[in-house]
Amino acid sequence: MATPLRLAALLLVLVAAFASAARADLVVSRAxxxxxxxxHIVRVLTSLKVENAGSEPVSKVLLAFPNIQxxxxxxxxxxxxxxxxxxxxxxxxIEVVEPSGVPPxxxxxxxxxxxxxxxxxxxxxxxxxxxxxxxxxxPEEITQADSQLVVFQDSSHYLSPxxxxxxxxxxxxxxxxxxxxxxxxxxxxxxxxxxYGPYEDVPPFSYNPIIVHFENNxxxxxxxxxxxxxxxxxxxxxxITEHYNIVHGGARLKGxxxxxxxxxxxxxxxxxxxRHLIARLPARAHSIYYRDEIGNIxxxxxxxxxxxxxxEIEPRFPLFGGWQTTFTIGxxxxxxxxxxxxxxxxxxxxxxxxxxxxxxxxxLIVKVVLPxxxxxxxxxxxxxxxxxxxxxxxHLDIAGRxxxxxxxxxxxxxxxxxxxxxxxxxxxxxxIEPMMLITGFFLLFVACIxxxxxxxxxxxxxxxxxxxxxxxxxxxxxxxIQGIFHQCLAVHDKLETSLHDxxxxxxxxxxxxxxxxxxAQFKELAxxxxxxxxxxxxxxxxxxxxxxxxxxxxxxxELQDKLMARHATVVDSVEKKQRGQxxxxxxxxxxxKIAALRQEVESLLEYLSEI
Amino acid sequence: xxxxxxxxxILSGIALSEAFNVLTRSMKFQRPxxxxxxxxxxxxxxxxxxxxxxxxxxxxxxxxxxxMGTISKERSSKKSRKETELVGSSPxxxxxxxxxxxxxxxxxxxxxxxxxxxxxxxxxxxxxAAAEAYSAPSIVLTSRSHDGLHVYDDFRExxxxxxxxxxxxxKVASWWDxxxxxxxxxxxxxxxxxxxxxxTHIATVxxxxxxxxxxxxxxFNSLDVKYVLVVFGGLIGYPxxxxxxxxxxxxxxxxxxxxxxxxxxxxxGNYRVDAQGTPTMLNCLMYKLCYYRFAETDGKGFDRARRYxxxxxxxxxxxFEEVFTTQHWMVRIYKLKPxxxxxxxxxKLKLKSSSKTSLxxxxxxxxxxxx
Numbered sequence: 006m007a008t009p010l011r012l013a014a015l016l017l018v019l020v021a022a023f024a025s026a027a028r029a030d031l032v033v034s035r036a037x038x039x040x041x042x043x044x045h046i047v048r049v050l051t052s053l054k055v056e057n058a059g060s061e062p063v064s065k066v067l068l069a070f071p072n073i074q075x076x077x078x079x080x081x082x083x084x085x086x087x088x089x090x091x092x093x094x095x096x097x098x099i100e101v102v103e104p105s106g107v108p109p110x111x112x113x114x115x116x117x118x119x120x121x122x123x124x125x126x127x128x129x130x131x132x133x134x135x136x137x138x139x140x141x142x143x144p145e146e147i148t149q150a151d152s153q154l155v156v157f158q159d160s161s162h163y164l165s166p167x168x169x170x171x172x173x174x175x176x177x178x179x180x181x182x183x184x185x186x187x188x189x190x191x192x193x194x195x196x197x198x199x200x201y202g203p204y205e206d207v208p209p210f211s212y213n214p215i216i217v218h219f220e221n222n223x224x225x226x227x228x229x230x231x232x233x234x235x236x237x238x239x240x241x242x243x244x245i246t247e248h249y250n251i252v253h254g255g256a257r258l259k260g261x262x263x264x265x266x267x268x269x270x271x272x273x274x275x276x277x278x279x280r281h282l283i284a285r286l287p288a289r290a291h292s293i294y295y296r297d298e299i300g301n302i303x304x305x306x307x308x309x310x311x312x313x314x315x316x317e318i319e320p321r322f323p324l325f326g327g328w329q330t331t332f333t334i335g336x337x338x339x340x341x342x343x344x345x346x347x348x349x350x351x352x353x354x355x356x357x358x359x360x361x362x363x364x365x366x367x368x369l370i371v372k373v374v375l376p377x378x379x380x381x382x383x384x385x386x387x388x389x390x391x392x393x394x395x396x397x398x399x400h401l402d403i404a405g406r407x408x409x410x411x412x413x414x415x416x417x418x419x420x421x422x423x424x425x426x427x428x429x430x431x432x433x434x435x436x437i438e439p440m441m442l443i444t445g446f447f448l449l450f451v452a453c454i455x456x457x458x459x460x461x462x463x464x465x466x467x468x469x470x471x472x473x474x475x476x477x478x479x480x481x482x483x484x485x486i487q488g489i490f491h492q493c494l495a496v497h498d499k500l501e502t503s504l505h506d507x508x509x510x511x512x513x514x515x516x517x518x519x520x521x522x523x524x525a526q527f528k529e530l531a532x533x534x535x536x537x538x539x540x541x542x543x544x545x546x547x548x549x550x551x552x553x554x555x556x557x558x559x560x561x562x563e564l565q566d567k568l569m570a571r572h573a574t575v576v577d578s579v580e581k582k583q584r585g586q587x588x589x590x591x592x593x594x595x596x597x598k599i600a601a602l603r604q605e606v607e608s609l610l611e612y613l614s615e616i
Numbered sequence: 617x618x619x620x621x622x623x624x625x626i627l628s629g630i631a632l633s634e635a636f637n638v639l640t641r642s643m644k645f646q647r648p649x650x651x652x653x654x655x656x657x658x659x660x661x662x663x664x665x666x667x668x669x670x671x672x673x674x675x676x677x678x679x680x681x682x683x684m685g686t687i688s689k690e691r692s693s694k695k696s697r698k699e700t701e702l703v704g705s706s707p708x709x710x711x712x713x714x715x716x717x718x719x720x721x722x723x724x725x726x727x728x729x730x731x732x733x734x735x736x737x738x739x740x741x742x743x744x745a746a747a748e749a750y751s752a753p754s755i756v757l758t759s760r761s762h763d764g765l766h767v768y769d770d771f772r773e774x775x776x777x778x779x780x781x782x783x784x785x786x787k788v789a790s791w792w793d794x795x796x797x798x799x800x801x802x803x804x805x806x807x808x809x810x811x812x813x814x815x816t817h818i819a820t821v822x823x824x825x826x827x828x829x830x831x832x833x834x835x836f837n838s839l840d841v842k843y844v845l846v847v848f849g850g851l852i853g854y855p856x857x858x859x860x861x862x863x864x865x866x867x868x869x870x871x872x873x874x875x876x877x878x879x880x881x882x883x884x885g886n887y888r889v890d891a892q893g894t895p896t897m898l899n900c901l902m903y904k905l906c907y908y909r910f911a912e913t914d915g916k917g918f919d920r921a922r923r924y925x926x927x928x929x930x931x932x933x934x935x936f937e938e939v940f941t942t943q944h945w946m947v948r949i950y951k952l953k954p955x956x957x958x959x960x961x962x963x964k965l966k967l968k969s970s971s972k973t974s975l976x977x978x979x980x981x982x983x984x985x986x987x
Contacts, residue, residue: 261937262938322943328781
């Protein structure tokens with residue numbers, strides 16, 4: 006490969022050009038590097054013991070990386086402690102610097118110390134650097150029966166602008182076969198750990214390339230693009246939807262895929278493929294769904310407890326090298342865990358990256374959808390991102406919801422820190438949507454009521470309209486007539502009760518008085534009835550019911566007469582002190598007729614009431 | 617029979633509401649009222665002035681009570697509907713008043729509770745029927761066994777694989793039953809789909825499936841096909857797979873291309889793929905694509921859908937390459953192998969042909985390759 010040659014050339018150039026231009030003030034007395042190659046994301050932890058050998062206090066420490074490495078650098082963090090004892094370390098801010106007089110093949114970062122390092126003092130500095138796409142699969146295409154071998158290139162000497170007194174390098178391999186590694190003198194491979202060093206008194210900018218070719222079958226899950234949408238609803242829910250496009254980033258599969266071999270001997274065939282992806286969601290996540298463009302995917306498991314929710318998903322097919330798949334995960338979170346208020350503003354505090362474990366995201370787009378009416382939107386993120394704003398129209402939106410979009414390339418799990426979005430939201434604006442719905446329905450109902458009550462007939466002289474008017478009149482009159490008849494019936498009942506009283510008490514006088522009263526009432530009711538009957542008769546619409554009415558009137562009169570007659574006979578017989586049995590015999594025929602007539606009257610009334 | 621379903625639903629709804637009416641009225645009339653007029657049978661003696669209203673409502677109750685005695689689902693409610701109309705029109709019904717009977721209130725309370733429970737159970741039954749009997753998509757198969765529910769989502773697995781792991785312009789050849797599904801879910805061009813009217817088209821695919829490997833490869837190559845998809849149910853016992861449909865491929869292909877003869881694929885009029893199968897059958901593309909390395913799953917190649925062991929167990933594919941098989945072997949996808957780059961020169965061809973013939977002679981001395 007061309008790269009080791011290139012690096013060797015670099016080494017020579019650097020040693021030659023910078024032997025003189027080395028920074029003389031800081032000296033690294035001890036540098037221990039631990040490289041973790043167990044996953045496809047390479048993590049290097051460098052522990053430096055920096056001593057100020059110069060005369061002036063130094064407030065910046067420079068860290069150098071060759072450009073090839075710096076291109077793949079996804080995260081760099083530095084922690085510093087002063088003094089000899091390793092105490093509490095504080096995170097130091099890091100920035101890219103371009104010191105003068107350096108070749109373009111190196112990238113420099115400088116860590117700014119909180120307090121300048123005084124002369125003679127020692128600083129313990131821990132630098133964590135994470136590289137992505139750093140393990141090259143070699144060979145690039147493998148069959149199903151092969152295991153995946155990758156190549157790791159680095160330098161056994163720590164590349165630094167300061168001279169290093171003592172340094173070691175320890176590389177942790179994932180176990181399995183180590184195909185080859187560069188041997189320099191006292192290189193040891195013990196228990197999947199490769200140790201280089203210790204090297205003493207190495208000049209600054211020294212670079213000693215090493216190549217390790219080893220087997221790494223851990224899942225190389227790479228998300229080509231992840232779109233993470235966080236939608237805030239002040240009614241109590243934060244809904245997160247994540248769209249993944251996952252590809253296996255290792256050696257590509259060539260040749261055939263045999264399901265038989267994969268199922269019968271999974272550890273020998275398809276050992277570099279992966280089936281499961283684990284996502285750690287925050288606690289109290291609910292309504293979790295997992296689907297793709299075709300439909301729901303049912304191969305997933307969920308475990309939840311009070312601290313976290315763990316979701317294990319299986320894509321529809323196992324992922325071999327070069328295979329890709331897309332899916333969507335969505336879940337809801339309670340609002341009070343993520344949105345808080347401070348100084349009149351509200352802010353959302355939520356993790357930036359994906360909840361999946363050990364996944365490298367080549368392009369991450371986070372969209373924060375704030376409720377309609379949010380103003381003064383502000384973001385504070387722990388690393389630089391591309392930001393812009395969009396508008397999203399959702400249900401019951403008038404102006405749309407403001408969407409804040411953050412974009413970052415090469416996101417790794419170390420980037421899964423919290424970020425905050427500040428915005429102002431008026432509490433009253435929360436009621437806009439319900440008020441809109443209420444007003445809408447209210448207007449609808451008012452319109453319906455108005456429509457029902459307006460008279461939309463085109464002409465007031467149309468015959469059907471007139472007929473309807475007349476029929477209404479007739480109905481009203483009939484109602485009144487009915488009322489009168491009910492009163493008549495009530496009077497009949499009174500008569501009956503008086504008869505009962507008579508049979509009980511034998512008081513004929515009060516009975517007669519009752520009869521007189523009833524008589525008077527009948528006459529009165531008949532008088533009231535007359536004009537009503539006339540009006541009904543005159544109306545042209547009454548042809549249907551007039552015969553019935555007539556019938557009713559006649560029967561009612563008959564009934565009245567019969568009742569009165571019976572009453573009279575009973576009173577007479579009581580006065581004449583006849584026996585009860587004789588009374589009964591005399592009035593029995595009358596009784597039957599009265600009963601029949603009463604039935605007919607009542608049925609006619611019923612009929613009238615039903616029209 | 618299904619035509620009667622709406623009528624039955626409506627009538628049973630009416631019957632249920634009438635039953636509720638009767639039961640609630642009997643409860644209502646039996647609760648203690650302030651004035652002491654209990655509507656007893658046939659009593660039309662007047663009481664206080666408010667009896668007028670009570671008697672009219674009693675009459676309504678009476679009508680319904682006499683119907684309640686004969687409640688059976690449909691016919692009585694039909695009859696009762698007719699009777700209400702008659703009763704409404706003709707005002708004379710003195711005799712019906714005599715026959716009413718009021719249910720005791722405990723019985724009607726029990727009756728109401730029972731009907732409510734019945735309606736609840738009905739809702740549960742409807743939900744179960746809709747979930748189990750009416751919601752079986754034929755693309756996701758399920759089966760219940762002693763250790764739970766097995767879901768066979770193989771079709772969607774294969775379509776998702778095609779969608780994501782093949783080029784956009786790649787063409788997929790399969791039997792026309794899967795055409796629309798492939799187009800919609802896998803988003804790839806197919807050769808024939810469910811709505812193809814061109815019989816020659818379908819016959820071409822059928823012929824390709826029925827030909828030996830080389831002939832099939834030629835046909836598919838001329839159609840610019842990259843992937844061939846077959847559905848195989850032998851591992852799990854899925855009965856509607858391509859081997860069971862294969863005879864149709866032969867017939868349709870044979871209808872257009874005379875070199876495909878159906879009799880070649882049948883042994884004594886029977887369609888078999890076991891040791892009794894004809895050599896043409898055991899050598900055709902469909903057989904090979906379905907059963908490629910199938911015998912290695914259990915050593916004997918027992919086909920659970922056909923329920924016998926297959927005839928030809930161990931063979932290699934020369935023109936096709938397996939690129940994907942789903943989890944339960946239901947869908948198998950093969951790729952056409954590209955033609956060899958070098959065509960050997962004439963001299964070498966002669967040598968090759970001579971060596972081939974010697975090999976063939978050797979091969980003839982070996983055992984029957986179909987076993």
